Amino acid sequence: MALQFDATEYAARLDRLTARMRDDKLDALLLFAQESMYWLTGYDTFGYCFFQTLVVKVDGSMTLLTRSADLRQARHTSTIDDIVIWVDRVNADPTMDLKNMLSEMDLLGCRIGVEYDTHGMTGRVARLLDNQLTSFCQIIDASYLVGELRLVKSPAEIAHAERAAALADDALDAALPLIHAGGNEAAILAAMQGAVFAGGGDYPANEFIIGSGPDALLCRYKAGRRTLDAADQLTLEWAGVSAHYHAAMMRTVVIGEPSARHRELYAACFEAIKAIETVLRPGYTFGDVFETHARIMDERGLTRHRLNACGYSLGARFSPSWMEQQMFHTGNPQPILPDMTLFVHMIIMDSERNTAMTLGHTYLTTAEAPRALSRHPLDLIVK
Structure with missing residues (x-):
């Protein structure tokens, strides 16, 4: 067998x-x-x-x-x-x-x-x-x-989640040299998925999300590829996968000089994730995570640009989605326990100014502070 x-x-x-x-x-x-x-x-x-x-x-x-x-x-x-x-x-x-x-x-x-x-x-x-x-x-x-x-992972499952996170990091490493003016989404996507396969990983339970220009404001996969402009934005959401266990990441990369709006939205994303790290631990609930996200976004006047969820549990999943049933949304009473693998994402889509900003990666919860499974920092990526 x-x-x-x-x-x-x-x-x-x-x-x-x-x-x-x-x-x-x-x-x-x-x-x-x-x-x-x-x-x-x-x-x-x-x-x-x-x-x-x-x-x-x-x-x-x-x-x-x-x-x-x-x-x-x-x-x-x-x-x-x-x-x-x-x-x-x-x-x-x-x-x-x-x-x-x-x-x-x-x-x-x-x-x-x-x-x-x-x-x-x-x-x-x-x-x-x-x-x-x-x-x-x-x-x-x-x-x-x-x-x-x-929801609570065994040590053997955590080992696969950690391997999946390493593959997600490898995918970003493969993508970054290809993200520049004149770069093509097709080559970027091929490099990312290829890095996961080359590292012994599996197909993800849903497609990697890639979109530039106006498509950067989408948080779902769509058909069609585009070449990057000298001033552009590229939203990526992807996952490393090991034995069907997923570790997701999300970034919006700015090509050229970031606009003031890009920097403003990035600051909100970063502040919210750092605040969530203080409640992503036993003693709090999934609902508490969402309320932390919503409070910071709303204080910055971003209510109409944010989503009504900011992440979810990850694990071994099959098509059509790598999302688990338990999500970070308002009122979710699910307690946070040690040894959960949880994807936290910040997604701000300002359609009025055609500006996107996302930020996120997967955490392993512990008895105290959560541990980010990615080796990549949460810095704004500018190419």
């Missing part, structure tokens, strides 16, 4: 999960999130774009229901022994196969949790699933159960 962690790591994760299931009085759990299956068993695939689910019973036994294309994938990359195949055919309803399988697992009338809030669960699948199981068992929405367990 091609596993990223040793057997004791996976056993400890299963013990944590079944303990939580007992606390929540769940007899079984249907995992549809690929990251949940990967975290629990090592199962590594993109087959979650089709129907598949991992059934975990409270006694620790597991059965995967998937397509034939993923049979060998599951055998080779996971600790799962029991694999059942549903057959591709006209008008196939794999939820019927699932109900029959659950019956054979003696789960009729039991209390079963389901991961609904995931990209591995389409609206159509949810309707089919509910139709099959409503009269079969008691369904509980357990969308965030495994995600909450994954």
